[in-house]
Amino acid sequence: xxxxxxxxxxxxxxxxxxxxxxxxxxxxxxxxxxxxxxxxxxxxxxxxxxxxxxxxxxxxxxxxxxxxxxxxxxxxxxxxxxxxxxxxxxxxxxxxxxxxxxxxxxxxxxxxxxxxxxxxxxxxxxxxxxxxxxxxxxxxxxxxxxxxxxxxxxxxxxxxxxxxxxxxxxxxxxxxxxxxxxxxxxxxxxxxxxxxxxxxxxxxxxxxxxxxxxxxxxxxxxxxxxxxxxxxxxxxxxxxxxxxxxxxxxxxxxxxxxxxxxxxxxxxxxxxxxxxxx
Amino acid sequence: xxxxxxxxxxxxxxxxxxxxxxxxxxxxxxxxxxxxxxxxxxxxxxxxxxxxxxxxxxxxxxxxxxxxxxxxxxxxxxxxxxxxxxxxxxxxxxxxxxxxxxxxxxxxxxxxxxxxxxxxxxxxxxxxxxxxxxxxxxxxxxxxxxxxxxxxxxxxxxxxxxxxxxxxxxxxxxxxxxxxxxxxxxxxxxxxxxxxxxxxxxxxxxxxxxxxxxxxxxxxxxxxxxxxxxxxxxxxxxxxxxxxxxxxxxxxxxxxxxxxxxxxxxxxxxxxxxxxxxxxxxxxxxxxxxx
Numbered sequence: 001x002x003x004x005x006x007x008x009x010x011x012x013x014x015x016x017x018x019x020x021x022x023x024x025x026x027x028x029x030x031x032x033x034x035x036x037x038x039x040x041x042x043x044x045x046x047x048x049x050x051x052x053x054x055x056x057x058x059x060x061x062x063x064x065x066x067x068x069x070x071x072x073x074x075x076x077x078x079x080x081x082x083x084x085x086x087x088x089x090x091x092x093x094x095x096x097x098x099x100x101x102x103x104x105x106x107x108x109x110x111x112x113x114x115x116x117x118x119x120x121x122x123x124x125x126x127x128x129x130x131x132x133x134x135x136x137x138x139x140x141x142x143x144x145x146x147x148x149x150x151x152x153x154x155x156x157x158x159x160x161x162x163x164x165x166x167x168x169x170x171x172x173x174x175x176x177x178x179x180x181x182x183x184x185x186x187x188x189x190x191x192x193x194x195x196x197x198x199x200x201x202x203x204x205x206x207x208x209x210x211x212x213x214x215x216x217x218x219x220x221x222x223x224x225x226x227x228x229x230x231x232x233x234x235x236x237x238x239x240x241x242x243x244x245x246x247x248x249x250x251x252x253x254x255x256x257x258x259x260x261x262x263x264x265x266x267x268x269x270x271x272x273x274x275x276x277x278x
Numbered sequence: 279x280x281x282x283x284x285x286x287x288x289x290x291x292x293x294x295x296x297x298x299x300x301x302x303x304x305x306x307x308x309x310x311x312x313x314x315x316x317x318x319x320x321x322x323x324x325x326x327x328x329x330x331x332x333x334x335x336x337x338x339x340x341x342x343x344x345x346x347x348x349x350x351x352x353x354x355x356x357x358x359x360x361x362x363x364x365x366x367x368x369x370x371x372x373x374x375x376x377x378x379x380x381x382x383x384x385x386x387x388x389x390x391x392x393x394x395x396x397x398x399x400x401x402x403x404x405x406x407x408x409x410x411x412x413x414x415x416x417x418x419x420x421x422x423x424x425x426x427x428x429x430x431x432x433x434x435x436x437x438x439x440x441x442x443x444x445x446x447x448x449x450x451x452x453x454x455x456x457x458x459x460x461x462x463x464x465x466x467x468x469x470x471x472x473x474x475x476x477x478x479x480x481x482x483x484x485x486x487x488x489x490x491x492x493x494x495x496x497x498x499x500x501x502x503x504x505x506x507x508x509x510x511x512x513x514x515x516x517x518x519x520x521x522x523x524x525x526x527x528x529x530x531x532x533x534x535x536x537x538x539x540x541x542x543x544x545x546x547x548x549x550x551x552x553x554x555x556x557x558x559x560x561x562x563x564x565x566x567x568x569x
Contacts, residue, residue: 003475006475006476010370010371013367013371014371014372017367017368017371017386018382018385018386020443021386021388021389021443021447022385024400024401024404024411024443025388025389025392025400027403027411028404039409040409041409042408042409042414043408043409043414044417045414045418049411049414089296090300091297093293093294093296093297094293094294094296094298096293097289097290097293097294098294101286101289101290101293102290103286103287103289103290103291104282104287106290109294112306113301116301116305116306116309118550118554119309119312119550120500120505122505122507122526122530123312123504123526123549123550124304124308124309124312126312126315126529126530126533126543126546127308127309127312127315127543128304128308129322129534129539130322130324130539131307131308133322133323133324134324146304147300148304150296150298150301151301151305152305155297180289181289184293205391208393209393209394209395211395211507211508212507215511216530216534227393227395227396230395230399231395231511231512234399234512245399246399246403249396249399249400252396253392253396256391256392256393257391260387260391261384264387267391268387268451271448271452271455272451272452272454272455
């Protein structure tokens, strides 16, 4: 095979993968701007396959009548930001201790921590439900925040970062009489800005997309989070109004795509750094 | 014996304490509890009765469980092979440091950040028997329309395709990071020796990506068994006729639709042990290849 053939094969695959990725998204996006009558009458492929015949915003109006969109957004924002903020604090504190402070049982506790990676929330949800019930947290936003504000991945991630920082920096501060906490806050945290953004972005998006936990633990419609609300629109489709569903999907997805486009460098850094060292 | 400074001991425990309280209460304790519940007849409100191994006996005897396990195995096998292949090919395509490559990378990555709920409904639309894009295309080409999500012969494949569509670019990024670690001189000297593109791929790239590949396989195995509740729930609810009822969805259904907490705990214990065994085998094989 000469180089030309290789380049040709490469470009062909590249274009096929782009089409596979983009087409479903563009097509679904267009459904949000079509009347239900238009959607259900779509059959073949024609010039209106990707662009509505009669573009309309009625789906978005209907969406706002079906679901309290501002409240769903505020609640989702509140839960996601709370989990993110608390996680950053708890995970970086613990990550720093595991990287830098020599204390008894450190490696044992760290091994135990890593072992918890083997039990994801999909498995834990079964015992969590009765536990949350016993704790009196059923159907509260607290049950969506507190259990998720520290995790092994975040601690491991922060530890890896702190391990790479030269000791001299903090030793100088400690000799000057700073406490550990003071050193941590005024020296380590400023150095960790980029990794903290990476971790924050990962946790925030994970919370924004979270479905299993809120759909299991929250029963009242007034505390519905975003992803559950989309499912709610779908299950409430007694007259099969697909347009409203797609409008909801567009509204739920646009903000995170915009966040991603601006901060993708940080987000991707999270995947690649753990992948190699892991 | 290592001697610890008093201040370090206090600081160390104080720093990890908040995180460990959370992790003990909401991960370690429920993990032990899961094991405990699997030996009980339990309901969602906390009611308990010890029944020994009965849950496990009904598990082995249950047609639904066996089917669900087989569906999980098929799903897992398809995802591991196809998704990893896509991720690898994708990484090779965008690994060139041209400007366009970074744009292509961004485009590929979009499905990863879209939530699984949205992806699920998006593909439910794509698969729709009447207005769905895929059936429109099929009928244009003169084929019969297919009920992708309503026909037991197709539903699992349709679900698998959706999950791969969403996740492959994530693993592409990991392969990409692995590719960057390979020293460029290796390729240069291979080119001087007259090795063609294919030969370089098999003699340098693939062998040197062994560790990355092992890591990807471990994560993919875990994800394909566990991170599948949402797409199943959204797209098929396990149907038609149980053809997409993956284990985590089956267990969730038993617990939260039928209140069989003890029984579904035993399913999850099984899932956990199964994952441990598969990961262990993968690690062993990976280690042997290393030598």
